[in-house]
Amino acid sequence: MSTFTVSIVCTDLGFAWPDGGTLFDDFQMAVGPGRTGLVGLNGAGKSTLLRLMAGDLAPTRGSVRVTGELGYLPQDLTLDTTARVDSVLGIAAQRAALHAVEAGSVDEAHFAAIGDDWDVEERAMATLDGLGLAHLDLDRTTGELSGGETVMLALAGQLLRRPDVLLLDEPTNNLDLVARERLYEAVEAWPGVLVVAGHDRGLMELVDRVADLRDGEVHWYGGTFSAYQNSLEVEQEAAERMVRAAESDVRRQKRELIEAHGKLARRKRYGQKMWDNKREPKVVMAQRKRSAQVAAGKHRTMHGERLADARERLTEAERAVRDDDVIRVDLPLTEVPEGRRVVALPGVGLRFGPRVKLDVCGPERIALLGRNGSGKTTLLRTIAGLTEPRFGEVRREVPMRCLPQRLDLLFDDLTVVENVGRFAPGASDNEIRARLARFLFRGRRADQRAGSLSGGERFRATLAALLLAEPAPQLLMLDEPTNNLDMASVRQLTTALESYRGALIVASHDVPFLRGLCITRWLNLDERGLTAVDPR
Numbered sequence: 001m002s003t004f005t006v007s008i009v010c011t012d013l014g015f016a017w018p019d020g021g022t023l024f025d026d027f028q029m030a031v032g033p034g035r036t037g038l039v040g041l042n043g044a045g046k047s048t049l050l051r052l053m054a055g056d057l058a059p060t061r062g063s064v065r066v067t068g069e070l071g072y073l074p075q076d077l078t079l080d081t082t083a084r085v086d087s088v089l090g091i092a093a094q095r096a097a098l099h100a101v102e103a104g105s106v107d108e109a110h111f112a113a114i115g116d117d118w119d120v121e122e123r124a125m126a127t128l129d130g131l132g133l134a135h136l137d138l139d140r141t142t143g144e145l146s147g148g149e150t151v152m153l154a155l156a157g158q159l160l161r162r163p164d165v166l167l168l169d170e171p172t173n174n175l176d177l178v179a180r181e182r183l184y185e186a187v188e189a190w191p192g193v194l195v196v197a198g199h200d201r202g203l204m205e206l207v208d209r210v211a212d213l214r215d216g217e218v219h220w221y222g223g224t225f226s227a228y229q230n231s232l233e234v235e236q237e238a239a240e241r242m243v244r245a246a247e248s249d250v251r252r253q254k255r256e257l258i259e260a261h262g263k264l265a266r267r268k269r270y271g272q273k274m275w276d277n278k279r280e281p282k283v284v285m286a287q288r289k290r291s292a293q294v295a296a297g298k299h300r301t302m303h304g305e306r307l308a309d310a311r312e313r314l315t316e317a318e319r320a321v322r323d324d325d326v327i328r329v330d331l332p333l334t335e336v337p338e339g340r341r342v343v344a345l346p347g348v349g350l351r352f353g354p355r356v357k358l359d360v361c362g363p364e365r366i367a368l369l370g371r372n373g374s375g376k377t378t379l380l381r382t383i384a385g386l387t388e389p390r391f392g393e394v395r396r397e398v399p400m401r402c403l404p405q406r407l408d409l410l411f412d413d414l415t416v417v418e419n420v421g422r423f424a425p426g427a428s429d430n431e432i433r434a435r436l437a438r439f440l441f442r443g444r445r446a447d448q449r450a451g452s453l454s455g456g457e458r459f460r461a462t463l464a465a466l467l468l469a470e471p472a473p474q475l476l477m478l479d480e481p482t483n484n485l486d487m488a489s490v491r492q493l494t495t496a497l498e499s500y501r502g503a504l505i506v507a508s509h510d511v512p513f514l515r516g517l518c519i520t521r522w523l524n525l526d527e528r529g530l531t532a533v534d535p536r
Contacts, residue, residue, distance in 0.1 A: 007032050007193065008053055008165060013062035015045075015052060017452050023048055027062070029211070029218050031195055035187065037207035037225060038197040042456020042489050044213045046197040047075050050167045053195070068164025068192070073154055075169040075197075075455060076406075081143030085136050086124070089157045094120045095138065127156045132182050147174035147405060147480075148372030152182070159186060165193040170455070172200040173483040174405065176372045176509050199486050201225065201512075333472035335501035338362045341397050342475050342503045343383055348392035352378045354529045355392075360475065360503050367514045368507040369533065370525035376507040377405065379525060380477045383505070398502070400475035401466040405483060407458050409465060412451030416441050416461045419450055423469035432468070439464040440492075456489045463496070474502040482510045511535060 013027035023045045038046050051057040053064055054072035079088060086092045097113035098120065114120075121138065128136055131152045142150060151174055158166060168187075172180050180202065187194065188206050195211075198204060204225035212219045212228070221228040336342060342360040349355045353375025360366065370376050381387040383394055384402035403409075410419045420432050427435075436446050439460050453461060459481070466473060482490050494516045497504065508514055514522075515535070524533045 007065075007067050008195070009065045010049075010053070011063050011065070013052065013064065014060045015048065015057065016060050019449065019452060021452065024052075024059075024216055027216060027218075031193060031211075033193055034208040035190065035194045035196065035206060037204045037210045037228075038195055038213060039199075039204070039210055039225075039228070040213035040486065042459075042486050043454040045216070045454075046213055047169050047455065049213065050074075050169050050195065050197060054167055066165055069161070070165045070167070071158040071161055071163035072167045073151075073158060073169060073171055075173065077151060077154055079142045079150055079154070081141065083142050084138070085140050085142065085153065086138040088142060088153050089124055089127075089138075089160055091120050091124055091138075091160065124156075124160060127159050128153075130182070131156050131159075131186065132179055146373035147377075148176055148179050151175060152179055155183065155186065163192070166190060166195075168194070168196040168198070170198050170483065171196065172198060172203055174372065174480060176370070177511075179372060180509070199482070199490065201487075331467060331472060331500055331502075334467075334474055334476075336363045336398065336474045336503055341395075343397060343400070344395040345383070346392065346395070348382065348394060349390035350375050350378045350382055351387055351390055353525070354527050356525070356529045358523075358530055360505070363501060363503055365504045365517055365520045366506070367517075367519040367522045367535070368505055368525060369509075369522065370507075374525045374527075376525055377479055380479050380505065380507060383475075384477060398474035399471040400477065401469060401473040402477040403462060403466055403479060403481060405479045407455075407462050409462050410450040410458065413449060415447050415449055416453075416464075417446045419461060420465045420468055423465045426470055427468070435468050436464055439496075455483075456485050459485060459489070460492075463493070467496075467500070472502075476500060476502055476504050478504070478506045478508070480508055481506065482508060482513050 008029070008031040010027055010029040013024050013029075014022075015024040015027075016022045029049075038049070040046050048057065050072070051074070052059055053066065054070060054074075055064075056072070056074070084092065086095050093113050094115075094117055097110035098118070100107065100110045101114065117123075124138065125134070128134055133149065133152055133156060136145075136149075136153070142153065145153065151171060155168075155171065171183060175183060180200065184202060184206060187196065187203065196203065196207065204210075207224060209223065210221040210225060210228040212221065212232075221231050339362050342362070342364070343358075344360070345356055345358040347355060347357050356379060368376050368379070378387060380402055381404075382389050383396075384400060385394070385396070386402065411422075414422075416436060417429065417432055420436060421427065421429070424432065433446055436442075441448075441461065441464070448457075450458065450461060463481075466476065481493060485493065490510075490513055494513065497517055504517070506514060506517065506519075519535075522533050522535045523530045
């Protein structure tokens, strides 16, 4: 692998969505060897940029050039549930040829398919073992795998192919803590060009440089994510000082403009008085009046221009300050009194999981932990009534809603307003828009079609639909809610949930996020059922 020659170059890149929204215009970017972390607010275009690099999307103009073979792991990975593991790994044809030769075939096509890769099965199993998937049989179908296992299997396929350039979009989504550690090891050992978009702090600490995508441009920072944050903090302090200085200048220019108007008004009154008293010849007074008008015009223009310049400097300074808005919600109808039973599972057998016992009372906040495939999603779906249990009965005492991992509650062809209206049919259009503004969907943003939303925007829209639903949910269940969210959006979600007054069950591998939710009970799900754990 020639790591010194591979690269990605975006030249004069333009991209617009079918509805006319422009995301990139004359975009320039060049990526060389090493690990590059791609960061930016949700909606900045990180996933779209990776799709353009991978050839999944065609630019409206400009070009993307990739030197070397390219591999790509998308954010919303979906595999054919009937596909076999060896097919996902890309070795099905080689295995078939290998087995045919072992059975006595001398067909040249089989030898051509194998090439020099006679140990393909051994390499595949070694790769799976390194990613914690040694238990997978190459003939097994992917429909039996959890979301985390699916991600790791797709990554194994990329590692087997050994591309020169590898693009990873939020690869830690759905991964438990053990799987994340294995992913970190694979990323750290990657020898070629790597571009990874993500919000996982541990993952982003492994990069050599950070590319910050904002307002259609990339800003480069050397070092890890911590170094990037330190540089950003220094920049923001300087930007805020510039804003304060610019605000002071605008106030000063306003005062000088008011003072200038006062002086001109006094001169005008004096000139009028002289004219009325006829103390000077008319010719002299007329000349003086014309001169005064010219001087007044110049004076007003000068001070007006100074004020306009000061305001422009203030606008530029304000642009440099990052404004990561906060979701603000007031949900009194979600309140659950202390001690009131919310839901009870006296002994329920999960369809894909163990037997569980659970009582939730009052505004409890429960963190649900567990390895990939342990049944956390199945448990949430069973509580919500979306999956029938093998045996037992779920006793639901309050209205409840479940936010799924795949965010598939919204109709892509409807706008954000229309989607939320489906969950709150009794609310007027104006009421829905007023509520959506608190979820940062203001004006035209509320009229975006769900199919054009970024991962983070789709999450906010889905969360809004659930929390604004009628009747108001007094039990809210979230399944891996920080998937696809940048760090600013995670803070927004944490702030939003602070004002939620009902019971909360959150399945997540993101322990720092869970700690920010004031969790009252930590539970781990495994083959034995639910057990209380200490998060430390």
